[in-house]
Amino acid sequence: MRARNLGAAGIALALAWSGAACAVIPTQGSPVPVGAAVQGDPLRKPYVRVIAMPPRPEWRPEQVVTGFLAAMASVDDPRWSVARQYLTPDAGHLWRPEAGVTVYEGQLPDAITVTPDAKEITVPLKGTVIGTIDTTGKYHATSAPDGQPLDQPFKLVKGPQGWRITEFPDGLLLNADDIRRSYRAVKLYYLDNQQKGLVVDEVRIRVDPSTDFAESIVNRLLDGATTGLKDAVHNAVPAGTTLHRVSTDDDKIIVDLNEAATNAISTGPGGGSVAAMAAQIGWTLDQLTERWDIEIRVNGEPFYPDGGTLEVGYNTYRAFDPWLVPGKTPAYYLKGGTLQMLHEDDEHVAAVPVPASTDRLGDDYDDFALSGLGPYKLAALHKDHKVISVAPLVQGAQWQQTIAGTSLLRPCWDRYDNLWTVDKLGEHSSRVLRYDGKQVVQVSAPSLEGVDVRELRVARDGVRVAAVVDGEHGTQVLVGTVVVKGSEVRISNFQPFVTAGDGEIKDIAWRDATTLLVLTGGRAGQEVRAVSVTDGTSESFKADARITSITALGDSILAGAEDAADGKREVLRWEAAKSAWVAAAKDDATYPLLPLG
Amino acid sequence: MLKPKGRSRRRTPMQIMRGVRRRARRAAGKARRVWRRSLQLRVVTSTLVISVAVVAVLGFFLVQQITTTVVQGRTASAESDALADRATIVAQLNQSLDEVSKQPIPGLDPAQTALNSPIDRAAAVLANRAGESGRYNVIIRNAAAPGEYRATNEIQPRSIPADLHRVVSQGELNETFSRPAELYYYGRTSPEPGIAIGVRVENGYEIYHFFPLTEEEATLSSVRQTLVVVGVGLVALLAAIASLVTRQVVTPVRLARQAAERLAAGRLEERLKVRGEDDLARLATSFNEMAANLAVKIHQLEELSQVQRQFVSDVSHELRTPLTTVRMAADLLYEAREDYDASSARAAELMQNQLERFESMLTDLLEISRYDAGAATLDIDSVDMRDVVLRAVADSEALGEKQGIRFDLRLPGEPCMADIDSRRVERILRNLLFNAIEHGEGKDITVIVGGDRDAVAVAVRDHGVGLRQGEENLVFDRFWRADPSRARTIGGTGLGLAISREDALLHGGWLQAWGLPGEGSQFRLSLPRLAGTELRGSPLPLVPPEIEMRRTWRGHVTPALSPPVPESVLDGGAS
Incomplete structure (x- = not known):
């Protein structure tokens, strides 16, 4: 009897508990700190794709052309089988879409009058070519500011399935939207010849939905640099290395390579290029993430054969090449014959005299250059342009004559403290000189030797060289690369980037390894253009009319200015936030100097 | 496997088969014997079978219930997302090129922010809204307009179910349809479960949303895994409980059986231990009482038998003495029988005969009682x-x-x-x-x-x-x-x-x-x-050979046919 009572009570309790639904989710509890979870996967950013759709019989000719242009932009179809359906079978067989990409801006005509019995028709596409992408993925913006005209008529014939395009040149024709949608600009990082500095290469990688984008990037990195840079740079990733996959784990990117990657432990200058390889991969993937660590694995196992992991933090690979992210560096200018340090806040223009020389610099020397590594060295070009002297910026230092010539240009330093200049021997004869601390060597530069070189600047990566020349195409900015083969040094692969046209190129300065600032002047006024030497695109910002010279390092852009009216000289600084030039040092301040500027 | 020895290699497949069958039959027989002998095994097995059935049915309904709840919740939220997106897309699609604001879409790949065409912007807005974690993917298409076909991220167009496409393209404007679907992605080998939601808006645009249910599936499969583990554990626990309970019952029963067997074998002193007061304890008590009563009775019977044997032995002994005297007197009478008349002589002869028989009977009785007393010995x-x-x-x-x-x-x-x-x-x-x-x-x-x-x-x-x-x-x-009526002719005892x-x-x-x-x-x-x-x-042989032979021969011949008896068979039987 008692047991039965107990059982009944138990059943009643169970029913009551299961009926009370409120008790399922707890509403009580002590506060718990919440960590910042990683939102999504930064390697996988959302994007939009075009899906190619086959042509429909009822479409009008310009609709067929529109569909064909869209099908070419589709990344779903790696063999372009849908796009080929827009072509006649013969044209479809002959068409080679892999041959490269032409980028245009333009519109098809809205409607074309088609007579009902027409068998053939031509749809014109008019616009401008604004760039090309070659087979290695390198983008070349067409050098003219407004691009070259595009005239691509599409010939169509009417078949049983509707209108078809009869011929089309090899390669793809995409507009700027397609490029934005289907391609992504990616910087690839390689090594200079000393394997101490990173050289930036930039390619456009086609978005492939079946491949992880991070893996596409790393695969592209393993493939090597584009044509222009191939001879000048090195790859610390050993030959034969292939990528298995790229994955993420918390705030870490895991790059899984094959066993060939371990060759980096024993090869390379200084016995091993593991750090250089990690810096290359780290910098390349840093574009997708924000300062994440990377870990390199081999076949899914830890990198080192003894089981040690290769995990490289952002700070480690950032420190590999300090010039990629230059820290706070001093800026100098010349005032009253002495070198002064420029302070950030112009309220305190308490310029500190830099002990360099007892002479008044401005009286004897015309142009200066500051070396990249402390203690800084100052190179100065004599007013007669025949001698370049160098003195370290220490108390009581002595000038030392380094390069002598007939008519020397403004010198510039490279990152390994080599001093470069050009000696103009005559009207169309120049030679490039390089002083490595011991002797002056002539550097072979075939493209420069027969022209009138006006400026020469070595970029901070030590590989790219920009020159302003007066040649048969007028005044141009050329960018080439320094190729070091053993003891032989030459500059080659010069490509024109900016053509002055009717204006004039007043000065150039490397802002960072890939951006060249070009100060142009013309009837429309002065302009500073930031040209990306990797793909030729440029953006311009207004320049003060008084500016005569520019120098830059990262975000700080300085300019020497001289008022044409009253001859007052000052140093200006570009305020990106205000988008204006502000005075940094007044009262006859000249020659703003930045390391390697 | 053992390497076949010389002998076994000669075995034909038929023999091997037969051997296997024999072994299987033997194993089955053994299993059946164990099954029939073990009460515990039977109880545990039936408990297992019943609890497996109950747990399976309960688990199935539980998983069904949870799946329905989870998927319904996700579907509801997906549908509300899709409905909210529809307004955005329609707004974007209806903007003309001039109206498109050039403001970059935050969070999206910067290269894609400056897209110009309305469908691109609409898809980009949705891709951004779905976020980096890829909450969902969208396909916008307009079958009539060339090039107006966009997808976000890796979703493949074949993820659009054919029947959904049909009802969307034929259904009312702005009517939203949803159905579960397999979602195909580039870069993934197998389709993933998800919900596809489609709607047709103005100007022939069809918008498809694809919501993956991978997380829900992971949740559900972990729930199912837990249920399976719990179910298996529950069944095992029930079996263990059944085994324990049966053991508590079976052990005393087994002890009682063993005791009964020993008792049956004659060990009358066998008793059961009595623990507690339950039914089994009472069974043990009754058993013990029964054993004690049996022992007493058997003892009494033994004593009685002993007394009887003793009585027979004593009687035989006691009869000998008077018999000797009687015998002597009878011998005298017998020797002098010729002096008597015929009938008296005949009586003396009869008496002599019957006395001899009486004597031998006494001897036999004594011999028998010696055996009964266990006193007989051999002189080998x-x-x-x-x-x-x-x-x-x-x-x-x-x-x-x-x-x-x-x-x-x-x-x-x-x-x-x-x-x-x-x-x-x-x-x-x-x-x-x-x-x-x-x-x-x-x-x-x-x-x-x-x-x-x-x-x-x-x-x-x-x-x-x-x-x-x-x-x-x-x-x-x-x-x-x-035959009790037959007289003993030669006077056996x-x-x-x-x-x-x-x-x-x-x-x-x-x-x-x-x-x-x-x-x-x-x-x-x-x-x-x-x-x-x-x-x-x-x-x-116990049976004489000729009888045995005849019996064998009969067994060989079918009476219905009754052929002439072949000589060889008789010979064979004789030899």
Whole structure:
């Protein structure tokens, strides 16, 4: 009897508990700190794709052309089988879409009058070519500011399935939207010849939905640099290395390579290029993430054969090449014959005299250059342009004559403290000189030797060289690369980037390894253009009319200015936030100097 | 696997098959035996089966319920997302190129923010809204307008189910349809479960949302895994509980069974331990009481039997003394019978005969009571069995001749030695021969002696009335008579065969009888050659060979056909 009572009570309790639904989710509890979870996967950013759709019989000719242009932009179809359906079978067989990409801006005509019995028709596409992408993925913006005209008529014939395009040149024709949608600009990082500095290469990688984008990037990195840079740079990733996959784990990117990657432990200058390889991969993937660590694995196992992991933090690979992210560096200018340090806040223009020389610099020397590594060295070009002297910026230092010539240009330093200049021997004869601390060597530069070189600047990566020349195409900015083969040094692969046209190129300065600032002047006024030497695109910002010279390092852009009216000289600084030039040092301040500027 | 040995390699596949089948049958038989013998196994098995069924059914419904709830919740939120997106997309699609704001879309790849065409912007806005984690993917298409076909991220266009596409393209404007679908992605090998939601808006645009249900599937599969683990654990627990409970019941029952078996084997002192007061304890108590009562009763019976045997023995002894006196007096009368008249002489003869019989009966009774008291001992000696047989036959010859019976002796050529008590064996044989003479109906009696390595045997065959079915054992009972109406012709006491069997058993041998009505009977005495060894078989058959042969031959012939008896079969049977 008692047991039965107990059982009944138990059943009643169970029913009551299961009926009370409120008790399922707890509403009580002590506060718990919440960590910042990683939102999504930064390697996988959302994007939009075009899906190619086959042509429909009822479409009008310009609709067929529109569909064909869209099908070419589709990344779903790696063999372009849908796009080929827009072509006649013969044209479809002959068409080679892999041959490269032409980028245009333009519109098809809205409607074309088609007579009902027409068998053939031509749809014109008019616009401008604004760039090309070659087979290695390198983008070349067409050098003219407004691009070259595009005239691509599409010939169509009417078949049983509707209108078809009869011929089309090899390669793809995409507009700027397609490029934005289907391609992504990616910087690839390689090594200079000393394997101490990173050289930036930039390619456009086609978005492939079946491949992880991070893996596409790393695969592209393993493939090597584009044509222009191939001879000048090195790859610390050993030959034969292939990528298995790229994955993420918390705030870490895991790059899984094959066993060939371990060759980096024993090869390379200084016995091993593991750090250089990690810096290359780290910098390349840093574009997708924000300062994440990377870990390199081999076949899914830890990198080192003894089981040690290769995990490289952002700070480690950032420190590999300090010039990629230059820290706070001093800026100098010349005032009253002495070198002064420029302070950030112009309220305190308490310029500190830099002990360099007892002479008044401005009286004897015309142009200066500051070396990249402390203690800084100052190179100065004599007013007669025949001698370049160098003195370290220490108390009581002595000038030392380094390069002598007939008519020397403004010198510039490279990152390994080599001093470069050009000696103009005559009207169309120049030679490039390089002083490595011991002797002056002539550097072979075939493209420069027969022209009138006006400026020469070595970029901070030590590989790219920009020159302003007066040649048969007028005044141009050329960018080439320094190729070091053993003891032989030459500059080659010069490509024109900016053509002055009717204006004039007043000065150039490397802002960072890939951006060249070009100060142009013309009837429309002065302009500073930031040209990306990797793909030729440029953006311009207004320049003060008084500016005569520019120098830059990262975000700080300085300019020497001289008022044409009253001859007052000052140093200006570009305020990106205000988008204006502000005075940094007044009262006859000249020659703003930045390391390697 | 064992390497086949030389012998087994010669085995044909048929033989191997047969061997396998035999082994399987043996294993099945063993399993069946275990199944039938173990109550615990049966209880645990049925508990297992029932609980597996219950847990499976419950688990199935539970998983169904949870799946429905989870998927319904996700579907509801997906549908509200899709409906909210529709307004955005329609707004974007209806903007003309000039109206498009050039503001970059936050969070999206910067390269894609400056897209110009409305469909691109609409898709980009949705891709951004879905976020980096890819909450969902969208496909916007307009079958009529060339190039107006966009997808976000890796979703493949074949993820659009054909029937959804049909109802969307034929259905009402702005009517939203949803259905579960398999979502295909580039870069993933297998489709993933998800929800596809489609709607058609103005200007022929169709918008499809794809919401992955991978997380829900992971949740559900982990729930299912947990349920399976819990279910298996529950079943195992139930089986363990059943096993434990049955064990508590079965162990005392098993103890009781063992005790009963021992009790049955004669160990009357066996008792069960009584623990507690439950049913099993009461069973043990009753068992113990039963055992005690049985022991008392058996003890009483034994005592009674003892008293009776003692009484028989005492009576026999006590009768001897007066009998001796009576005998002496009778002898006197018998010797002087010629002095009496005929009838008195006849009475004296009768008295003499019956006194002899009375004496031998007393002797037999004494002998029997000696056996009952366990006082009989053997006087072993190595003797040639043939001599013993010859002596016994010689003793009986006179009696046989009186009945007109001849003895047919079949003795082996060589000596047939055995360790026996020759007096007792002679008595056995004598008894057998007397018996044969008495029931032999005047026909010949065959005596066969045989021997092998371990045993010797003597068979006495008569061709008298024989024995009926079941009388083979009764003949050895004391004072047993096949036909109570028949008088004893040669004055047997009725104890001879009983004593003979006791004698044979004392030697460790057998005394067996065979008989068929009309065929006569045969008695066979088998003795081990060495005293004290166990007898395994007899050198002579119990059934006479001619009878056996006839029986075999009958078995071979189908009566319906009844062919002429082939000579060879008879020969074969004889040989």
